[in-house]
């Protein structure tokens with residue numbers, strides 16, 4: 001049985017809604033962009049901790065399709081931080097063998113950010129050990145629209161059939177996340193308990209952890225606490241506990257004796 005007595009493995013994919021940068025800055029009488037700057041520091045800390053803890057994939061909600069509505073100064077500040085992050089971090093991603101991916105309408109980002117993103121992704125495309133996914137100009141509904149359009153275009157071009165979209169496996173090939181596993185755990189910081197148009201389809205069976213900690217204060221200890229909470233959960237994927245226990249026992253029985261430790 002998957003319960004507190006047999007903890008789940010460390011999640012392979014953690015997706016994070018990094019909320020609370022503005023409040024962190026306001027509490028200190030600082031401009032909002034300073035909160036975002038400290039948020040980038042937290043990104044570095046959390047990536048390092050994720051690597052140490054064996055988390056294979058981390059997706060960060062860095063800029064949503066709705067975020068363009070923020071004051072011009074803040075949008076400009078965020079784009080500047082993204083460029084600086086990519087310029088400074090690419091060497092570290094290469095050193096740590098981390099593949100960088102992006103999801104969202106990245107073609108609508110400012111030219112300099114687009115160029116920095118393309119360069120960082122090209123430099124890290126061949127790594128397979130760990131993946132950092134930046135959700136940039138991302139919205140789950142926009143992703144659904146883009147997937148539907150890409151699928152329709154493939155059907156019209158004779159490259160896909162209507163039946164391809166009868167199964168989730170067939171249709172999900174048109175999502176931005178086509179080459180990524182679904183998130184096992186979604187974390188949202190700052191005490192808000194919303195999903196805010198983030199990975200709505202991919203998080204269908206994810207576990208959620210909400211923490212009051214503001215994103216700039218989120219570090220290794222907070223990541224470990226969230227993972228521990230996840231590991232104590234039972235994931236049923238629509239089944240009942242007894243079915244999961246039976247499946248687990250069957251899998252254990254079928255495993256060759258020499259790999260049972």
Ligand code: FPP
Pocket residue numbers: 018019020021022023024036037039040043060061062063067078081082085134190215
């Ligand atoms: C939400 O906090 C945070 C964002 C909208 C942006 C997150 C961006 C970063 C952490 C920096 C850029 C990231 C990378 C990877 C370069 P909020 O501003 O809504 O906080 P509030 O709710 O307290 O106002």
